[in-house]
Amino acid sequence: MKTLYFDHCASTPPYEQVLKTVGELMALHYANAGALHRAGTEAARLVERARASAAERLGAKPEEVVFTSGGTESNNLAIKGVYFASSLQGTKHIITTPVEHASVFETIKQLGRWGAEVTVLPVDSLGRVSAADVEAALRPETVLVSVMHVGNETGVIQPIEEIGKVLQGRPRTKFHVDGVQAVGKVPFRWSGSGVDFYTASAHKFRGPKGVGLALVREGTSLEPLLAGGGQEGGTRSGTSNVPGIVGTVQALRLATESLESRTGTMRRLRLDLLDRLRSIPELVLNVPEDAENVAPHVINISYPGMRPEVIVHMLEEQGVLVSTQSACSSKSLKPSRVLSAMGLDEARASGSIRISLGDEHTEEDIRLLAERLAETVARLKPLERK
Template sequence: MKPYYFDHSASAPMYPKVIDTVSDIMRLHYANPAALHRSGAEAAKLVERARAGVAERFGAAPGEVIFTSGGTESNNLAIRGAIAGVSRAMKHVITTATEHASVFECVKQLQLQGIDVTILPVDAEGRVSPDDIAKAIRKDTVLVSVMHVNNETGVIQPIKEIGAIVSRHSQVRFHVDGVQAIGKVPFDWRDAKVDLYSGSAHKIGGPKGVGLLLVKEGMRLSPLFSGGGQEDGLRSGTLNVPGIVGTAQALRLTMEGMPLRREKMYAFRLRLLDAIADIPELVVNGIGERQREADIGESYRTAPHIVNLSYPGMRPEVLVHMLEKHGILISTQSACSSKSLKPSRVLLAMGYEEARASGSIRISFGDEHEQQHIDILAAALRQAVAELKPLERS
């Protein structure tokens, strides 16, 4: 039986068209795009065509698109590159307590190296206050890094408001981790006043091992790697031609399908919340039951594709394996942290008690889902909780 896959935030299945494209490129265009011969030139043209396609989807210029190995590298290049590219007097970075590990651990390492870091709190929904950002900016602040959509709870940060605040300080750059937002949440590169925006191909139906970083024209970044100077000197290493072309195609398909996807997934989210509303053991983290109606409208506060639930007092992996017996695949926390036995750092930062933060699961929808799949998921959750309740009392 084919499983019901509700772990798209960890990795989405590749579009069949992208699989075919990547396969064709690997078979026909294997030359190094830096080579001077005709085959190399053909490979280089494919890369530049893909770059132009990615830029068009974001409203960016082709020269503002840098290809990397994934979201983690894009985030690290944005943060470390921005800091290394300015005066030593600029030693202050601002971020939030709920960032993905590739941002949070990066700034913690920089802190050990002498960079002053301000980690701002979030409210019970997981949102940072733009006013707190404004108050935290100092004369020596070089970077503000705030994710667009939280990878565990799906909450949308007020990126546009933060961008307006940061843009009033000429020395400060604004980085946004957009890995979970692309194809789910509208984003205007120019309007949001963002200087650096990270993305990952395998979250949007593209191949693993490819990421992108939008870098505002004229911004100075220092590279992470030394080498041949590819990607305008910012990312040395032989370009992954099949992966880059596949990324551009996946981005096009994702962006074209976004209006319908958002409508369907918001409906899925509400359908699931309604179906489990009478199960007291399951509590919604982030945008909860009482805020559901606010999810639909002009001011979305949560992305459509992520639902985070807790069964306080129950190990989340137990629930994961119970659902897997029914052919349903979900995750705990983020994929990068799912094997950790520690409580969710994100949920703790939102003010939840340890039992709730230790018992969270993440459900994330994909394009293949229909309403009947949500009903099957809800029924499996109900049955799993019923079977686990006696264990809770033992």
């Protein structure tokens, strides 16, 4: 039986070219990029070439690209780094939303325990925050606004351009955007964005695991999380992961150079799946259908009254892999924090299933997914909690 993998928000199958590149570099360029000998110099040259390529792809300067171990480290680096680097005296204020990924939400909660004052803004029924609410919440002591680009549970696109404009002329207040679910899925250009920190993770756009990057606006003070040898311009110490970095940037190139065609494919498949789901009345859609406010690869549904892990495992028996909530929270039995913030009742927030597409999927894959969902619901229908 063919396995249908619909969990791209959790991780993506790496490009064949990337697998080949990473393997070859591990065999040929294993020297430490900080070493003075020729092998070390060659490794360092590969890293800097990759940095320049990533900068060009994202509209940044090479010195604004910092390589990390992934999205979680990148988000922690941006949030804690700017908080501890701020010269503001007294209580420092942070603004965020209730729909952020755990690597942002929990990091800001941690700073709250350490003395920060945190404002968590409400979102509307689609899970979007208002730029006007951000503006109203700003204070003289606000050092950071953190709002994600694309929701990891719902695919909802936040108004980061509008928020960037609100923050213009406020150099003391930095703007962090978690772009982990956005890169390779929706357009983004760093130059002119008004964003001070933008973060990404390679395995979300078909690159290797354990590698990420953070764009850090030139001239922005950032306290390093890791003290050590001073790699990455002193921002992130640690021996450079040369194969991972080069593989990451290769995946970034492949994902961004074909962005329009790839997202067009995923959007058509998403609409096809939405159309098929209408014939399964037990399933309720938790995200907007329109293309304007949602990324092309994510659908979130609920079977109210049914435990989502039951559906996940029954689909897995039929060769279909989906998830509940985000991968970082999928083992939790609590209602989704994101869906609850959107005003959904406990039955829907506790019973959500996330389906996330890739550009390798076909219309036949969508047909099979819908059929197996319908079969699963039919088998579960007699077990509904009344």
